């Protein structure tokens with residue numbers, strides 16, 4: 079097992095705990111926490127602050143029958159929500175997003191494949207498959223991008239990213255990640271804006287490919 | 290605050306002997322696990338309804354106040370209070386006092402529930418790390434975590450009004466991650482290290498944790 083070197087920033091973990099991250103980012107953060115004890119510790123520290131805020135909140139009077147109504151429900155049977163565990167290289171939150179299925183890869187050319195898991199006004203979430211030695215199509219970002227490595231590794235001018243590492247791309251970062259030799263690189267990438275590819279796929283085809 | 294009762298834990302060794310307690314009352318009084326933790330462990334390990342009622346009395350009015358602060362009307366807030374308290378009962382096995390104070394655990398349940406209600410899609414959550422019942426409980430870790438909670442409380446109280454308001458807004462879910470400054474003025478480093486020790490305790494037992 080390799081050590082995770084690139085983590086989720088604190089402000090993002092706080093926002094994740096409070097529930098204000100856009101859904102695609104929240105799935106990446108939940109996946110990273112599933113793989114990284116360091117960030118799980120930070121996330122739980124933010125819960126502790128939330129708990130202190132909760133404990134210090136001015137109380138509001140509870141209706142008379144709420145307590146007895148809850149107490150009578152304790153013995154009622156209930157069905158726990160389905161739990162999605164890790165499956166192969168995919169952490170639980172990704173397995174849940176895939177509804178337990180394998181990814182449905184679509185070819186982008188040059189051996190690169192993707193599976194778009196969601197794309198809406200909040201941004202997009204997709205799995206990328208990049209063969210060793212292959213460049214991820216060069217793109218610049220109009221928004222924020224979070225990329226979590228699930229298999230293999232890639233490198234760009236900012237460093238190397240291996241399993242569990244998160245790369246954060248912002249509008250200032252223009253980069254060309256290249257998958258390192260070895261296993262194909264598979265990563266989970268979230269954006270809060272459409273990606274703009276500079277090559278490989280002309281802008282014209284973007285709606286067609288939903289990139 | 291009451292002295293920690295051995296009988297609610299799954300551990301075997303009594304840690305606070307009566308004799309030691311007599312010998313240095315002040316020191317031992319500081320070494321107490323909070324009431325809420327004691328109640329929560331009684332709920333988790335003994336399905337104790339009286340302890341649950343105590344948790345309700347402590348948390349329900351705070352929860353309602355907290356939820357109403359986010360702009361929800363009282364009636365809807367009480368529905369969430371009900372969902373949260375039932376989750377506390379049903380998912381009690383997920384509570385690990387070596388990593389979380391009860392308020393922290395309930396805070397997260399509450400935010401998760403609020404978001405599930407507000408949005409249609411389910412909130413993505415990390416894989417759960419459930420404490421294996423075979424693991425002996427480590428009271429010193431629980432006490433140290435309680436103490437970190439106290440430190441956080443004090444640190445929050447010492448912030449300027451503006452700063453404290455910003456922290457409250459952040460954890461009430463009113464700020465985006467861009468708006469949350471990394472500098473909250475809270476000394477989070479020490480509680481992080483403490484929680485990581487609680488995670489370390491599970492590391493040997495659970496595969497895939499790193």
Ligand SMILES: [Zn+2]
Nearest residue numbers: 085086114117
């Ligand atoms: Zn991390």
